Amino acid sequence: MTRLLIKQGTFVTIDENLPEFQGWLAVENGKIAAMGEGEAPQEETARATETVDGKGLLFMPGLVNTHGHAAMTLLRGMADDLVLQDWLQNHMWPTEAKFTGDDVYWGSALAAVEMIKSGTTTFVDMYDHSRRVAEMTEASGLRASLARGVIGLCSEEEQKAKLEDAIRFAREWHGQADDRIRVMISPHAPYTCPPDFILKFVEAARELNVPLHTHMSETLAEVEQNVRDYGCRPVEHLDRLGVFGGPALVAHAVHLNDEEIALLAERKVAVSHNPISNLKLASGVARVPDLLKAGVTVSLGTDGAASNNNLDLFQEMTTAALLHKGVSGDPTAVPATEALRMATLYGARSIGLEGVVGQLKVGFKADLIAVNIAQAHFVPRTDYVSHLVYSARGSDVVHVWVDGKQLLRDGRPTTLDEEKIMAEAESRYRRLRA
Amino acid sequence: MTRLLIKQGTFVTIDENLPEFQGWLAVENGKIAAMGEGEAPQEETARATETVDGKGLLFMPGLVNTHGHAAMTLLRGMADDLVLQDWLQNHMWPTEAKFTGDDVYWGSALAAVEMIKSGTTTFVDMYDHSRRVAEMTEASGLRASLARGVIGLCSEEEQKAKLEDAIRFAREWHGQADDRIRVMISPHAPYTCPPDFILKFVEAARELNVPLHTHMSETLAEVEQNVRDYGCRPVEHLDRLGVFGGPALVAHAVHLNDEEIALLAERKVAVSHNPISNLKLASGVARVPDLLKAGVTVSLGTDGAASNNNLDLFQEMTTAALLHKGVSGDPTAVPATEALRMATLYGARSIGLEGVVGQLKVGFKADLIAVNIAQAHFVPRTDYVSHLVYSARGSDVVHVWVDGKQLLRDGRPTTLDEEKIMAEAESRYRRLRA
Incomplete structure (x- = not known):
């Protein structure tokens, strides 16, 4: 021993x-x-x-990074200074559609190198080809909470196949690698998954006894669309669908009103705050001091490297501590102690690992x-x-x-070959752009 | 050769x-x-x-750091998460009042180590004991634009002595160290220097043919006080006093209206934007996209380490590029190319070194x-x-x-003994707090 x-x-x-x-x-x-x-x-x-x-x-x-898409390191610096929907629909999604499982493996490995070198020991990932992310996680020695992220803008048949894949992934990988790997069930967002499709994820999460993870209220446009399409704002929408009936982690939560903050607190929904990504995509500034005051567990996420553009959670912590002071006019907002807890203890709490890490x-x-x-x-x-x-x-x-x-x-x-990973990532990016 | x-x-x-x-x-x-x-x-x-x-x-x-107080590294982390006036009057100023010339030398040397290690080659400094800052600059090999900063909240006799000291410093050091050292004339701020005192600085700057450097409109409270005390906002106030009649660099400029931005552009006043300090002290968010659009030269400054809390201008550049997107809702605000120019070319331009460095x-x-x-x-x-x-x-x-x-x-x-400087800075802080 x-x-x-x-x-x-x-x-x-x-x-x-x-x-x-x-x-x-x-x-x-x-x-x-x-x-x-x-x-x-x-x-x-x-x-x-x-x-x-x-x-x-x-x-x-x-540190615990509670929201990201590790393989998006392959798209770092490819398209900056654009509006979210343009950036997603015209740049990210078309390139990501070309990603093979190997691309995801090596892109995630590049992310793992960055995270390990900057002090992150646990990361949350939502992506396609999630088995390859899991294999990389196992090899890297990192701890992770992984989800096969599903975008439901497709035929019912395809939806069914994706959901089944997400469930199979959960059954295969939850608790693997000496319990370093946990799995979540992840409909991408209320604006990319129809309500009846989201219901099936909720059902699956309860059956598997794992948390739900989704994007929510990242942009004002998305909130307005939700109201147009479903007659209510995203928080009420997801609540009605039962998403908050068990452990749930929502990313971003930038645009919230007082009632929504109260509901998130009541339902014990954890929020992953991604200040750098929200600033870079001009999504806005989340009401973090109000969320913390209401008792919501707020942790920190980098989001993917394409909207950050690195995976340094220390920088996220600094930004969270600074931003909310300047924007609220209250220099005591998000004090250093609280920012440090967001990156550690609250991160662990938000993914069911309080008492284990953090x-x-x-x-x-x-x-x-x-x-x-x-x-x-x-x-x-x-x-x-x-x-x-x-x-x-x-x-x-x-x-x-x-x-x-x-x-x-x-x-x-010690576990990853940095030189080889950088070379693989570079050549894969070249191929994707060819 | x-x-x-x-x-x-x-x-x-x-x-x-x-x-x-x-x-x-x-x-x-x-x-x-x-x-x-x-x-x-x-x-x-x-x-x-x-x-x-x-x-x-x-x-x-x-990189060119266009606003700071290098010796304040000695106060890093001493008092965080406080309101500007409380922070200044109850924590910074009483401790700084105990600073000896040697404290300033070693505190500035600590700053120089940080700046060199993070890629800053030219820095602006406004502080007391400025000869010691100049000696440190000469020894470090850095390029600098230095000022003996003067707070005029004292007797006329003391005011006179301080002004004479600032003028003597300019005569002795401007152009020294193979022209690596330039000097500016620096009344601390309109709220710490009475109008007739500021007039004398303007006169001195013209006679010496050097730029003026001052803090301006950092907080809303300060703008309101200026209106109460002098019947106009700081920009008009300083303009009437002739501060903008020659080369001038103002730090912060957070609270500006449209007319003030137009006047700064017309007078070719350079603005040192200090986003991290402004956020940390909850002073607000400067209107940088509007300033740039109006043609004002906007550069980047770290301010002192006590309100930052490091002197990494790369971090300042990242923060400037991110912050204004998120706050304005425009993801094309302060694009990467412009942020990079702010840290280099515009920095040089703002202190009269365009065509020389940057x-x-x-x-x-x-x-x-x-x-x-x-x-x-x-x-x-x-x-x-x-x-x-x-x-x-x-x-x-x-x-x-x-x-x-x-x-x-x-x-x-290669020019500074990092170990010795860290030890000196640590022991000097211990003595100041004893």
């Missing part, structure tokens, strides 16, 4: 009982086995089969990262939470562990 | 005639001596006394940086300008040259 000992480190736990300490932490059997302040006890030093010198490093829970606590999965704080932008040592939110960048991450297994060592991925 | 040859690189020039090319660039006598597409000619290879292999690197003009052109000062694009977040190679604005981070910078002298080599500063 191996036992990893991290000694003389700075720990930011996201645990209210012991938020921050200088000390040591031991990992065994994929879990945090023990931790404490000060020097590691003699018996810990003796039991350790591997030791990490924590001097100059800050250890914290790995905090550094004994008995939790050893999903943790080390940030190099021996750099100018972390000086002086005033407030580490402030530094992590307002000053740090994903590139400050040097080590990453998931389930106690090291995925990044001194800034280099 | 040394001659540096960069070969097989990717160059983003910010020059409309040849925006991007694969090729080579030669530096001699502190200037860009020659450049061209493809393989470097035989005679260039023969003349080179030093060669840099540009494979996997993107070369571009060094572009890669033969005859320009060799102020350039190399970005490591052989990384996952720069794949695929779709659009380098998009990647620089939306995907890059300051930490991607690996080499920096100013006046042809290398200040950063493989990510390590």
